[in-house]
Amino acid sequence: MEKNKIIAKCKYCKTKNSKYSVINGATTNLWTHLKKVHPALLGISKSQRTLDLYKFDDRISEVIEGRFKNIIEKISKFHVVSTDTIKRDIMTKYIEMRTNVKIELHEILGKIAFSLDLWTSSVVKAYMGVIVHFIDQNWQLQQKTLDFFKIEGSYTGKNLANELIQVFEFYNIESKINGITVDNATNNDMMIYHLELWAIDKDISFCTNNHFHCFAHVVNLSVQAALKQLKDEIDKIRNLIIKSHSSPQRHQKFLEISSLNNIKNLSPILDVPTRWNSIYNMIQRALNLRV
Structure with missing residues (x-):
């Protein structure tokens, strides 16, 4: 400490000229010394210094592959994997979990129920979430997310029904459908209607009586009134x-x-x-x- 100033000394060059003052917590002097004298410590080349050091608005993928990755590796000797590796690992785990759910649903002897909901993102893209509810072989109530996907095309009841049928067919659970719970939107009523037509054509036991309105949504409408x-x-x-x-x-x-x-x-x-x-x-x- 010299007159309320903190003096920092570079531990790499350890020369008298490597002393820099730190005023009010500012570390500009220290950063300038590192980038000029020890750029290799930051994992950058001379031709790269200006370009990488001031990229503070990078996309996530660029941060992982760029300066942030170099700093983490130098500081903690931690190897940051690439975005391709992360993506591959996530997809491998996703496929594994989806396969396990498919096997579990196949082994269920009874019927299964579903709850659905539509959600629109801030950039006006619509998604459907599909959750399955069932009693497992140990008589325990289970629920799992079967799918969460972007709705292609219009939000008509027929289109929503076709999207849902694809989920049923992928998991091979068409014959096990019991009840479907959705909110009171008109297009949901039409979706159930088109599901009934599909079930009749496929000789599947399902009709509009298997449609249940979401109780929480009904309560919400009553309270709003x-x-x-x-x-x-x-x-x-x-x-x-x-x-x-x-x-x-x-x-x-x-x-x-x-x-x-x-x-x-x-x-x-x-x-x-x-x-x-x-x-x-x-x-x-x-x-x-x-x-």
Whole structure:
């Protein structure tokens, strides 16, 4: 320490000229010394220095194959595998697990049930998740994810039915289908209708009576209808939360006011309208924050 300065000395060259000051935690001097005098320690060549040292917005694959990989290998002597190796290992494990599930479902003597859901990503791509439920040979309730795939084409009931039939046929479980649980969307009703037509053609015991509406979805619709009676009050709470989060300055001011009223480490919770329990959490937190 020299007058509130930390002096760092390079352990590789250990010369008097390798002393650098560290002020307020800044390590620029140390980094400059390494890249100029000891570039090999960072796994870079002279022609590579400027290009690699300042690539902070790389894609994941570039980070794994680039400077990050070199640093990890130099620091810990840890060999970072390539993206191709990671991909190959994941696919090998996936195929192994899928094969085991296929064998397990084949050995089941009774019927099996399914629950499905559609999900749309932030880039407007639709996916279907398929979960199977069954009693195993030890009389234990089991559930496994059979598939999660991108929906190609339109979201009509017929198209959804065709996508689901491909899953049934891959696992060779067409004759074991019992009930299918989905939410109340109209295209799901049409999907069940087209599944019934397919089952009749294949002489499979399945009809629209095997269609079950998701209880949680039904409850959510009921609660949403009841919450309309409190729309004005809920909108006021929601708008206050949105305003308090509209800028870092407003959020900081909110925290300061809360602290003055002995309310600490609590922030408002903004609801997700399609999840009624999130509305409950929003109201509960608002009551906790009320002065």
